[in-house]
Amino acid sequence: MSDLKYWVALDAIGGLGRVRFGLIETFFPSMEDAWRADRSELRAAGLDEWTCRRIAERRQRVDPDSLMAVVEEHGIHVYTWRDPGYPGPLAEIEDRPPVLFVKGQLTDSDRWSIAVVGTRRATPYGRQVAEQMSTGLSRNGITIVSGLARGIDAIAHRAALQCGGRTVAVLACGLDMMYPPEHLRLAQAITEQGALVSEYPPGTEPRGEYFPRRNRILSGLSLGVLVVEGDVKSGALITARQALEQNREVFSVPGSIYSDASRGTNSLIKDSAAKLVLSVDDILEELNLTMAAHQLEMKELLPSDASESALLEHLSLEPRHIDEVRRSAGLEISEVSSTLAMLELKGLVRQVGTMNYVRTH
Structure with missing residues (x-):
């Protein structure tokens, strides 16, 4: 795509989202035309005054060529929602990101993905379950999607890697950065057996409000979400709610009624928002994913x-x-x-x- 750098540059302005990108794409012959448009032309595209002013001001600080140079320097692939390489499941959700940054490789087999999420303060029970479930899913040809956070996320990624499976990490910052910093080596391993994914362009530092938005991509990439542990205010439960809004299946591991780490997961089950899971087979059967294991077996x-x-x-x-x-x-x-x-x-x-x-x- 000849004007890919202008997709990236407009994305770097921030705050545009699916609806505004849609207006821009519909009105202008190319993203380069949109990038060079004056405020009256932006208004004619249907953009509100706040957005017109934001684009006019912020593009003075964004150089499309320099931004693409950073993308290439870090080996990042860029997919717009019009590209064949844009993940099919993610394209189905209403609030899909117009631009997706990928380091590593997404493959056709990643359509069989389960997001494994949970608390950063995992208990020994949660750690054991996360490892067991992620390993079992991986051995059945399922890609493990998670957020590279401390706790359950990191355990899920490592379990997939250790058994030779694929795993995808969705970040809440640019792919030229790493958060948390101690997961740099883990992130490098993920790029070899999967991919790092972000909707944020290079140079974007992690911010608190980015993490809940990141979670919609976690669930959007997946056929279902498995919540291993989480309190009632856990980010994992935000992912579960977004999964339900996206018509994804939600699975929850029951835990002790005395454990704060299981209050959220038990609540999901109690409220019938999630299906109780006792084994990997429960997930495979519910989603009819036994075919993924069969195709993996044939491939091997x-x-x-x-x-x-x-x-x-x-x-x-x-x-x-x-x-x-x-x-x-x-x-x-x-x-x-x-x-x-x-x-x-x-x-x-x-x-x-x-x-x-x-x-x-």
């Missing part, structure tokens, strides 16, 4: 890299000794051994006799 039956594919070409339904395979493939014995072990785990080869291997199909 395929060789995942060039070494595995190359080695399979030197195997057949007739047994071949590992030394013969090594000579035929022209590889080091260490690489052949490790690759055969991985293929055996995937069920693509089988060892028959001493160091002899056959393809299974």
Whole structure:
């Protein structure tokens, strides 16, 4: 998109939102035209006087080229709500962000996502449940979405990473920053097995009012929201309410009636705002997500890299000794051994006799 930098620049002005961006997009031939428009033209687009004044004043402090240079420097991808790469589930919500910043990669498989949220002051029980649920969902091909906050969020992200699953973190600041700062290494790991996502352009520092708004993206990216622990005023319950407004399923883990950390989750269940969850299967069955696990299983039956594919070409339904395979493939014995072990785990080869291997199909 040739005027992408003007989408980003207008977004950096702040306060425009879905409705005002819609008016701008409808009236002006391009975002560059909107960026260069005077106040009378902005008023003609249907924008109120406050917005016209805000754009006219703030664009004096925003340089589209410099802003895009920062985006590129930090390896950030930009998607507008008109781009094919914009997440489908998020596009369905009413208050979708016009511009989305992504570091890492969003994939088609992320349409199977569950947001796992909860208190920053997790109890041992909450930590155990968050890890168990996130691990189980990940092993069933579900992407774990959370907010990279301390407590339940970080536990959910780490559990997904540790079992080789995908995870997406939604931030309440620009992707050139990190909050909380101690999660920098975790964020870097997430970009390798998922993505960091924000509606805020680079240079945006975290502010208190950004976190509740961030939560609508958490639920918007997901098929459902799992609340592990949270008091009645917890941000996790804000996410749950937004999920309900977005017609997403809400799940809640019951906890002790004596624990403040479970007052919110128990209340959701009591008020029939959330479905009680005792296991991962409860979520999979409710959302009919067993197909995600099946498709993941089928995907894992395929060789995942060039070494595995190359080695399979030197195997057949007739047994071949590992030394013969090594000579035929022209590889080091260490690489052949490790690759055969991985293929055996995937069920693509089988060892028959001493160091002899056959393809299974």
